[in-house]
Amino acid sequence: MNNEILYLITFITAFFTALILTPFFRHIARMFNIYDRPLTAVKTHKVSTPYLGGLAIWSGWVISLLLIRLITNFPTGTLNNLRSVIIGSSMLLLLGLCDDIKKGGLGFKFKFLVQIIACLIVVYFFDIRINFIENKTLSVIISIFWIIGLSNAFNLIDIMDGLSCGTAAIASFFFFIIALPSEMIYVNFCAVALLAACLGFLPFNLSKSKKIFMGDTGSLSIGFILATVAMGTSYTKINPIGIFAPLIILAVPIYETIFVSIMRILKGKNPFLGSKDHFPLRLEKMGYSRKQILLFVYILSFIFGIFSYTIVKIDDNISYLIFSFIILLLVVFSVRLSKVKVD
Template structure:
């Protein structure tokens, strides 16, 4: 009877229900963890002090990633027996490494070199033991398959780019969490379509934990920031989803996205990638400083400077990224190189919308209203 009951409730038989339950469980665990995290942060004065480039004016806890990490670990522990245990254990080990590096950085500071080493170590664990890597460029620039060694190096490069690009967009309330929710939900659906239930459930566990974080992140009374503790873990999971999706699709010729995996992945993470490329270019070529020198030149900072609130800026950016994803899926019948050129074009144009709308609103006002 027990055997029959276990068979009846396996993820393969009810995948959507499992995804919904996992998301709800992730939310509940994180939701109940945050009061304790906030209490400890305030009692021990573990606060972020506002500075000249900060988007906030008050001392705020920066340990929001603790709730996300605890939630994911608890959920995977509870449901892991029904899933691909090997992959999930490796994921848990990798994000644990990044969690403690991020925690140290939030509490006492960590050198960029140590953070980079931790990211490489975490990514290498998954690469070595699962062989989940980007095998080629799917025909971009006429390159289909990469040599094994180059494939490993390029996959590690993708991990580093995505983790750090995600970390850089954590600059205003709700933005990093909302982008992660959007991307994880889409990946959850794509993994479900590919019958990769372990990855789909992991993606939904992340969605649930981040939704609980966003509740606090947008709160005025119980505000908490994600911090490096969260951005390292969440950014790494988004990178893992990206590499896994591309690997699954590229090794399955029957997949509807067989030749389109790169453009889908770029579209999902378009804002972090675009903002990082833009900021790095400005720092190196215009201001002649290190590309890692912090400033307020991010797109979200400029939107805030136009007079939008944090919530409005976040809604703008997430809505635009969602629209970019929809357009990208609509254009999949096109040649891959054409898709990428179009993506860069309409993506850049759409992110100029808030500036155009604000400029038109100002010019439409009578002179005595300025």
């Protein structure tokens, strides 16, 4: 069976599994009273909403991968990579689930500890890490920071319906098409499965009558999967600046993390504590509706994805121009947003 058919089977399985399991987990959340209640000032929704959507996304992702494993023979290296991502993401899934269920959530120190352990399993024991850094110790350390940072970045932008999940779907699509010729086919299968699972969940996240949040259960595990997928393929076969392709694909969550952290530090606030200073909320303060903001972020993410694909495939000079344009765009955008008064 050729890979194209296997990718299609993976997509269909992940999509329909998430589509079917999302209302099931919504029912479970309502049965056991697992809600995200707007009891604090940093909450951006007004009505208590069921959690556990992240379980549907992750289940769609992992079930599709297990099915593909049953009907095809992967090389040993691919199997090890898949095992590592499944093990690590399941740890982040359980961490997020405990955080969603526990009243008041878990402390950030404990959450970071669990994330470090999950990262060590993937980076040190299974050797999925940033390969262009020759010193292994340095490579392991930076890879751990990368995974933890991105996992929390997707958690950070999960402050508006469809924002984190939709951004993850777009990023998955571009990781898939960039990695498609790669021999590291675990990247291809992980990316296409996550794309489909996110799309299966998204209609319920955007629904008014059947709304469900993915919670930390979803955002942490999704960020973890994408961080490991990003390290699994080469971007510099044509030009060295292609090394920045993963940063551009994931520019929205990375930008949000850096922007919010800087703004909070400048105001003397703890960057780990929540507040209504996220860039989508600043856009809302400027008068844009949530639908407009969501469409803007989706279009921006897609444009960044096209830029990343372009710099991987073309020569140095145009790549440098594209990269410089992106930096200039984000700087101008940041200056404008920083002038918006927020709570």
